[in-house]
Amino acid sequence: MRVHININLLGSCVLTLLVVSYAAWLVFKPEVARFEKAIVADSVVYLPYPARITNMSVEEAILLRRSIREYTSDPVKIEHLAMILWAAYGVTDPKWGFRASPSAGATYPLEVYVVIGESGVLVREGEYLKAGVYKYDVHKHLLTLIKTGDLRGDLADAALGQKWVREAPVSIVVCAVFERTVSRYGERGRVRYVPMEVGHLGQNVYLMATALGYGAVVVGAFYDDGVQLVISAKPEEIPMYIIPIGVPTKPPRTSFEDIWGYIEARRSG
Ligand SMILES: Cc1cc2nc3c(=O)[nH]c(=O)nc-3n(C[C@H](O)[C@H](O)[C@H](O)COP(=O)(O)O)c2cc1C
Numbered sequence: 571m572r573v574h575i576n577i578n579l580l581g582s583c584v585l586t587l588l589v590v591s592y593a594a595w596l597v598f599k600p601e602v603a604r605f606e607k608a609i610v611a612d613s614v615v616y617l618p619y620p621a622r623i624t625n626m627s628v629e630e631a632i633l634l635r636r637s638i639r640e641y642t643s644d645p646v647k648i649e650h651l652a653m654i655l656w657a658a659y660g661v662t663d664p665k666w667g668f669r670a671s672p673s674a675g676a677t678y679p680l681e682v683y684v685v686i687g688e689s690g691v692l693v694r695e696g697e698y699l700k701a702g703v704y705k706y707d708v709h710k711h712l713l714t715l716i717k718t719g720d721l722r723g724d725l726a727d728a729a730l731g732q733k734w735v736r737e738a739p740v741s742i743v744v745c746a747v748f749e750r751t752v753s754r755y756g757e758r759g760r761v762r763y764v765p766m767e768v769g770h771l772g773q774n775v776y777l778m779a780t781a782l783g784y785g786a787v788v789v790g791a792f793y794d795d796g797v798q799l800v801i802s803a804k805p806e807e808i809p810m811y812i813i814p815i816g817v818p819t820k821p822p823r824t825s826f827e828d829i830w831g832y833i834e835a836r837r838s839g
Contacts, residue, residue, distance in 0.1 A: 608648045608693055613715040615699060617652035620660060620711070626781040633829070634822045635776045638785020639734040641816025645692040646740045648699065650782045651684070654815065655706050655713075657778035658682055658742065658771050667709065671770040674763035679750040680771060680810075682706040683743040683801045684713060688720045690739030703801045716802050728796030729789055729812055738814030742775060743797060744768055745807035768810040775813050785818035 609616040626634075646654075659682050662670050669678060684704045691699040701720040704713035725743075726736035735741055746768060751759035772788045779786040789812040797809040 610693060610699065615704065615713040617655065617711050617713065618649045620653060620656040623653060624781040631777045631781045633824055633826065635780045636785070636822045637787040638818045639787050640819045641738055641785065642819055644817040645690055645698065646784065646815060647692050650784065651691055651740060653782060654775055654778045655682065656711065657774045659706065659708050660711060661708055669708065670774055671767060673767050674751055674759065675754050677751045677754055679746050679748060679764050680767060681745045681747060681807050683745065685721055685725050685741045685743060685801065687722045687739050721800050724800045725797065725812065728800055729792035732789060734787055734814045735789060735812055738816040740815045742813040742815065743801050743809055744771055744811040744813070745803055746810050747806050748808065749806060772811055772813060779815050783817065784815050786813050786815045788813050
């Protein structure tokens, strides 16, 4: 009889535990989903959290990095755009907020905008981000909509008509607020540190894009005021790079054997 009661007690304990666990899972499930999926609100796009999602080694990404100027009509997936933005300037040190790209004295002079074309970024099957200009918030890992409309043509016009700016589904525009670095380092900050930092960011974009199967090209030829106008940048935000990104029509196929052949031919020549 006593055994009977204990088994009943055990059963109800297990049942209660199961019910409580299920309820907790139901409550916390949306939080978990936020880690993996984008949430598109009115003018804010919460990006999927950064994670290890490629199988490409850094040496392969370096080997296969090429400036790519021809793209298919495929969009950039939002989880991939999120990774590219994080690799560009996202936070990699939760204690101090240090970033994926190094910065002189951690002054972080750069601001990152994204120009997205019509059907340029795929959120999920059949759903795309609104075409427009967005600004990347590095600390919250989200995009804020600055203005709507497909402005790739206007951006290309400001970039001397470069076709790849017009045709890429997405372009990252990197701006520099020189004063943040110049106030600490003077002229050396203006002529050396800030341009160096733009290069670091650009290379991270190239490598992350390559590892994810995209192609990119850094574009430095444009009218600063024209680009500022298109992205509605603040007067102190000086455009430094436009980086169009898309799926390459011809992905680079270089192998390490090709490079060995190149080196051997020169050694024996
Ligand atoms: C500072 C800088 C500015 C550049 N500006 C442009 C540009 O305006 N348009 C363009 O098509 N490529 C531009 N490029 C890309 C170069 O043309 C490219 O890096 C070079 O041809 C070598 O090719 P690779 O990047 O595939 O190695 C630029 C590169 C750098 C580093």
